[in-house]
Amino acid sequence: LDPDAVGAALAGARAGHVFLSTPHNPSGFRTSTADLRSLARHASAAGGYLISNEIYEEFVEPSRAVRAATLVENGISIGSLTKAYGLSGLRLGWVVLGERAAAEREAFEDAVFLQLVDLPTVSLRAGRLAFERREALIAPYGRILAESKPVFERWVAREKRLRIHVPPDGLIAFAEVPGVADTLALARHLAATEQLAVVPGEHFGAPGHVRLGFGSPPERLADALERLSRGLESYTLAPHGRPARLDPAPPVA
Template identity: 30%
Template sequence: MHLSARARGIQPSVTITIDTRAKELKAAGEQVINLSAGEPDFPTPRHVREAAIAAIEAGFTRYTPAAGIAELRRAIAEKHRRDNGVEYAEDEIVVSSGGKHALFNAFMAVCDPGDEVIIPAPYWVSYPEMVRLAGGAPVIVQTGPETGFKLTPEALRRALTPRSRALILNSPSNPTGTVYTREELDALAAVAAEAGLWMVTDELYEHLIYEGEHVSIAALRPEYRERVILINGVSKAYAMTGWRIGWAAAPRPVAKAMAAIQSQATSSVNSIAQKAAVAALTGPQDDVVAMREEYRRRRDLLVEGLSRLPGIEVLRPAGAFYVYPSVRGLLGRQIGGRRAGDDVALAEILLEAARIAVVPGTAFGTPGYLRLSYATSRTDLEEALRRLERLLGGA
């Protein structure tokens, strides 16, 4: 059976694969602690759910414009003006089926075959694959703990070639929780703008910051705004992962191209979820604040617990809901009756021997690390730490 080169070359999402395996074990009665998925464990806020119910009762169940209903695009434009200090018109916003879909549309809109997209590592697992699907070539630039896992202007300059088309930046970062400062973003944007790059800024975790501030590059200088494709959504901040609402805000020609691509691929986004997203963006934000403070407590619990374990080195993340410790001190050792030859093997050992699901750093372009999500209860985090202590104590 013939499959296209595109289909043969694409890799499935490692995080989804591990999350699926963890859920299978749970369904079989195993006491699995799932620290693999980036999914809030909180319920969607009540006023958001009520808005969806009202939309159903009102019969708001038809197709909508491909780029999203005007009410939601106005709410998104107001959100960016209020929270980020950057102005967008309604027709510069395209609502998509989650932030991942918005990113995919962006790469499809700006990449020609062979165009290079610069991606700092560690990176979210889907960035390189989406670039490849769009015909582009991912150019991976390694970062490390010595820079707080941040791309520097010097490293960006070294990665530039005549084929460079775009740069993707994710702050707060998945998987590291890194938050770039205003000055750092300005310095990177200056290099990118001079090189004529599109700057694709993934800002899904903007409301989950514990130290520092969130800054949108598009708000820094007018010339940057014209080179930025800003990606955001309601999944993380409002515990709305399954509602599948994300968006892109971009200069009008890019937004128009993305809307046209979407119109031929998926057409409009779920009508009811759009009404729910309006309520999330325009309604009370108390739940967002409460969730953020609970994440902060979980972060501190996990960081402090991991820092006491042998062979693990961990930086305190400033945002998102992940911890990304180095586990190089464990590799090559016998753990749980098996040799942990690399981070992939170690993740398998943790799942099979301790029933803890994590994602190996290899999936994010940086072998020797693990990503642990603290979007789960403190009770689960405490139990995970106890299991790790027992397992590693007997290594």
């Protein structure tokens, strides 16, 4: 991430907002505090906001977490109950406005009201209960991550068919697959032969990569990684001029 390049792109813009996700999806890496401040300055110079998707920041230790809304006055932070809290079915999230954005709160509320349909009352009540029980909901993910990340790191050290930089925080990594340009075909092969799901880089505009998650319990993760290594080997050896047939059975990881 080059904040100055972002600033150059915003030069002359009528209103230049900066959108980013941190930790980043799919790489899992976080934007530094210094870069967030720099991006916010560039956005402010263009009359805009720094809008930060911080859904994966919930996996970061609270004492180290950084929120754009409290870091800079033109920051806006977006969060959700879908990831660390495991409550994707509720379809609930939140927006926190920094000091400058808070002055325009009514305009933001009007925009949200016009864009979204009111959620069921039961979902809103469940979301409120989730916030009241936040620590209890998020604790299992912390334990799983502490146990599973070393399993993933040991596998990364052994698996030479991928190039992976494991991020310091979170539970996703973006792996380069040298020699494989069509990672959508690879993903189909893994699903068909190993009952394994990975997200191909084509979905992120980065073919030749796959997104991996390592937030499963260690035993399940170890099995999934063994399947991945086996699938990479069979894909390398097999002719794959056309995508593998998808198996209808659900993937295991």
